Amino acid sequence: MSDQIADARADGRQTLTEAEGKRLLADAGVAVPSFEECASADAAVEAAEAIGFPVVVKVSSPAVTHKSEWADGAGVAVGLDSPAAVADAATRIFEAAAERGVDAEVLVEQAKDVDAGTEVIVGGLRDPSFGPVVLTGLGGVFTEVFEDTSHRLAPVDRREARAAIEELQTARLLEGYRGSDPVDVDALAAVVEAVGDLVTEHSIAELDVNPVLATADGAVALDALVVLEDGA
Amino acid sequence: MFDPTAVAVVGASQTEGKVGYEAMVNAAAFDGPAYPVNPSGSGTMFGEPFVDSVADVDDAVDLALLCLPGPAVPEVLDECGAAGVGAAVIYASGFAEAGEEGEQLQATVVERANEHEIALLGPNTSGFVVPETSLLCSFASGVDEIPTGNTAVVAQSGGVALVLAFQTRRQGRGVSATVGLGNRANVGFVEAIEYFDGHEGTDAIVLHVEGTDDGRALLETCRNVDTPVVAYKVGQSDVGEFAASHTGALTGDHALYEAGFAQYGVPTVDATDHLLDAAAALGDSPTPDGPNVGVVTAQAGPGIIITDRIQRAGGVLPELTAETRDRVGEILPGITYADNPVDTGRPMPAFGEVVTAVAEDDNVDIVLVYELFEQALGFPVEELDGLAERVDKPVLFATEGIEADLAEDRAALEEAGVPVFETPERAAQAAAVLARYARFHAAGVDAEVSADV
Numbered sequence: 001m002s003d004q005i006a007d008a009r010a011d012g013r014q015t016l017t018e019a020e021g022k023r024l025l026a027d028a029g030v031a032v033p034s035f036e037e038c039a040s041a042d043a044a045v046e047a048a049e050a051i052g053f054p055v056v057v058k059v060s061s062p063a064v065t066h067k068s069e070w071a072d073g074a075g076v077a078v079g080l081d082s083p084a085a086v087a088d089a090a091t092r093i094f095e096a097a098a099e100r101g102v103d104a105e106v107l108v109e110q111a112k113d114v115d116a117g118t119e120v121i122v123g124g125l126r127d128p129s130f131g132p133v134v135l136t137g138l139g140g141v142f143t144e145v146f147e148d149t150s151h152r153l154a155p156v157d158r159r160e161a162r163a164a165i166e167e168l169q170t171a172r173l174l175e176g177y178r179g180s181d182p183v184d185v186d187a188l189a190a191v192v193e194a195v196g197d198l199v200t201e202h203s204i205a206e207l208d209v210n211p212v213l214a215t216a217d218g219a220v221a222l223d224a225l226v227v228l229e230d231g232a
Numbered sequence: 233m234f235d236p237t238a239v240a241v242v243g244a245s246q247t248e249g250k251v252g253y254e255a256m257v258n259a260a261a262f263d264g265p266a267y268p269v270n271p272s273g274s275g276t277m278f279g280e281p282f283v284d285s286v287a288d289v290d291d292a293v294d295l296a297l298l299c300l301p302g303p304a305v306p307e308v309l310d311e312c313g314a315a316g317v318g319a320a321v322i323y324a325s326g327f328a329e330a331g332e333e334g335e336q337l338q339a340t341v342v343e344r345a346n347e348h349e350i351a352l353l354g355p356n357t358s359g360f361v362v363p364e365t366s367l368l369c370s371f372a373s374g375v376d377e378i379p380t381g382n383t384a385v386v387a388q389s390g391g392v393a394l395v396l397a398f399q400t401r402r403q404g405r406g407v408s409a410t411v412g413l414g415n416r417a418n419v420g421f422v423e424a425i426e427y428f429d430g431h432e433g434t435d436a437i438v439l440h441v442e443g444t445d446d447g448r449a450l451l452e453t454c455r456n457v458d459t460p461v462v463a464y465k466v467g468q469s470d471v472g473e474f475a476a477s478h479t480g481a482l483t484g485d486h487a488l489y490e491a492g493f494a495q496y497g498v499p500t501v502d503a504t505d506h507l508l509d510a511a512a513a514l515g516d517s518p519t520p521d522g523p524n525v526g527v528v529t530a531q532a533g534p535g536i537i538i539t540d541r542i543q544r545a546g547g548v549l550p551e552l553t554a555e556t557r558d559r560v561g562e563i564l565p566g567i568t569y570a571d572n573p574v575d576t577g578r579p580m581p582a583f584g585e586v587v588t589a590v591a592e593d594d595n596v597d598i599v600l601v602y603e604l605f606e607q608a609l610g611f612p613v614e615e616l617d618g619l620a621e622r623v624d625k626p627v628l629f630a631t632e633g634i635e636a637d638l639a640e641d642r643a644a645l646e647e648a649g650v651p652v653f654e655t656p657e658r659a660a661q662a663a664a665v666l667a668r669y670a671r672f673h674a675a676g677v678d679a680e681v682s683a684d685v
Binding site for chain 1: 443444445446447448451485487488491492495496
C-alpha cells in the first residue's frame with residue numbers, strides 16, 4: 001500500500017487530499033506542478049517564493065472535496081503573482097476554515113498556463129463487472145457534452161494507452177490545430193498507463209485526474225481526486 | 233451437456249402444448265435414447281415407458297431436461313445427483329430474474345448442482361440444440377429444421393438463441409449448436425465458449441450479450457481461445473451501475489463492453505444478421521493477415537456501396553500493385569476501372585480471372601467479389617473453388633438475382649466453402665469484421681497471450 005493510501009486509511013478517510021493524490025501520481029511517475037502544504041499564511045508566502053510566482057493557492061483538507069465551490073469561492077485562488085496576494089488568499093482560506101470548524105491547510109502550487117496546452121481528462125475506476133478500467137477524453141465540452149471518451153480495461157501498456165487516446169474523435173486537436181504545437185501524446189499515454197496501474201494495484205474505487213495539461217513538452221496532472229474502496 | 237449418450241425428460245407429458253410434451257417430442261429426435269420421467273405419467277412416449285424418477289431409468293442418463301416448475305427443481309437435482317447425471321437444463325423461469333424469492337431459489341439450485349457436480353443450463357432458457365446429433369434440448373417448435381453448420385451460437389437469451397438459429401437456416405448456413413444461457417446458474421459464457429473452442433464441428437463462435445457480472449472473465453476467455461469469436465452487445469441505451477460514479481457518469485456500461493471486446497480481440501457488430509455474416513466470413517476463411525480489402529465488382533453502384541461501408545467500418549481499400557493493374561488490363565483491355573475496386577462493368581467470362589488476379593495481389597489481405605447473377609454466364613465457380621486456401625486469404629462473394637435461377641451456382645460456391653452474402657452492405661460488413669479481426673490480432677493480442685504463457 002502506498003504511504004498516501006495508508007495515511008488515509010489510518011485516518012479512517014476514503015478520500016485522499018489533493019496533495020496526497022498528487023504524491024501518489026508523482027510516485028507513479030506522473031509529472032505534477034511543484035507544491036507545498038502550509039499551515040500558516042507566512043509559510044504560504046515562503047513556499048510561493050521558493051516555488052516562484054505566479055502560484056495557485058487552494059484549501060487543503062480531507063473535509064473539502066470540491067475546492068472551487070467551497071466558502072463562496074475562497075477555496076481556490078489562481079494567478080497570484082505577489083507575496084501579498086498569496087498572504088491574502090491563504091488568510092481567507094484559514095478564516096473560512098475556522099468559521100466552518102474545518103481543520104485545513106493551504107496548498108501552494110506552481111501556476112501552469114492552461115492556454116499553453118490542451119486539457120485532458122484521465123480517469124480510473126473499479127467497475128463491478130470489468131474490474132480496473134481507465135478512460136480518457138479531452139476536457140470540458142468534449143467529454144461532458146459530446147461524450148467523446150475512450151475506455152480500456154486496466155492495466156494497459158503504452159501502446160494500448162496511446163491507441164485509446166488516438167481513437168478519440170477529438171484526437172486531431174492533440175496533433176496541432178490552427179497553428180498550435182502537437183502535444184506529446186506519448187507523455188499523455190504514460191499518464192493513462194500510470195492511472196491504469198494505480199487502479200489495478202491499489203484499493204482505489206475512483207481516480208480522477210482532471211485536468212491533465214498536455215503540451216508539446218509533456219503532460220502535467222493539475223488536479224487529482226482519489227476515492228478509495230469501501231473497507232479494504 | 234452438449235454431447236450426452238442418453239437423455240431424460242423430467243416432467244415429460246402427453247398433453248400437447250405443455251413444455252414437457254414439446255421437450256419430449258424434440259428430445260425423441262436425438263440419435264441416442266430419450267426417456268420420459270414423470271411420476272404421474274403412464275404408458276410410453278416414443279416407445280419408452282414412463283418412470284417415476286431419473287434413478288429408475290435403466291440406462292446411464294447423463295443429461296436431464298427439467299420441465300418442472302422452479303420449486304420442484306432442487307429435489308429433482310438431488311435425484312439426478314444420486315443417479316450420476318452430469319448435466320441438466322432448467323427451462324422454468326421465476327429464478328434470479330424474478331426478485332428475492334427467485335434469487336434464493338436459484339442460489340439453492342446452484343448449491344445442489346455444485347454439490348452433485350451437475351452442469352446447469354438456465355434457468356429461464358429455451359435450452360440448446362445440436363443439429364448434427366439431432367440433440368434438440370428445447371421446447372420450441374421447428375428446432376428439428378435447424379441445419380448443421382459450423383457456427384456455435386451462445387446467446388444470453390434463449391429467445392435470441394432461437395432467433396439466430398432460425399436465421400442461419402434461412403441463410404442456408406446452420407449452426408454447430410445454439411445455446412440459450414438464460415440466468416447462467418453455473419454454465420455461463422466462459423464455460424460455453426471454452427467448450428465450443430474445443431468442439432470439432434465449430435469454426436466460429438458468436439455471442440449475444442446483454443450484460444454479465446464478470447465481464448473481465450468473459451473477455452479473458454475470448455482472448456485465450458483459438459476459435460474466432462464475434463460479439464453482439466445489446467443495450468447501447470442502457471446505463472449501468474458504472475454510470476453512477478462521478479467519472480462513470482461520462483459513460484455507460486456499453487462503452488466498456490465495446491472497448492473491452494476490441495481490446496481482447498473480439499470484433500463486435502450491432503445486428504443479428506451481421507453477427508451470423510461475420511461468423512460465416514471468419515469460420516469459413518483463412519485468417520486474414522491485415523485489414524486491406526480488394527474489391528472486384530461487375531457493377532459500379534454496388535461496388536461503391538461496398539467501398540463506402542468497408543471504409544466506414546474499419547477496413548482499408550489499398551491500391552493494387554502495378555503488376556496486378558497490368559494483369560487486369562491485359563485480361564480486360566479498356567476495363568472500366570482497374571484499381572481498387574476493380575469494376576468490370578458487367579459480368580463477363582473473364583470475371584473469374586480478374587478475381588484471381590486481385591486475390592494474388594500482395595497488397596490485398598481480404599477479397600470481396602460482387603456480381604449480379606447473369607444466366608448466360610453463371611458464377612465463376614471454378615476459379616473461386618479453392619482460391620481462398622491457395623492464396624491463404626478470405627474470399628467473400630455477394631450477389632443478387634432470382635433465387636431459383638442462381639440456386640445451383642450458389643450451392644456450388646457454398647459447397648466450395650465460399651461465404652455468400654445477399655446484400656452489398658452485409659458482405660461489406662462481413663469484410664470489415666475480417667479487417668478488424670486482422671487488426672486486433674496483428675496488433676499483438678495473440679502476442680500478449682503467448683507472452684503470458
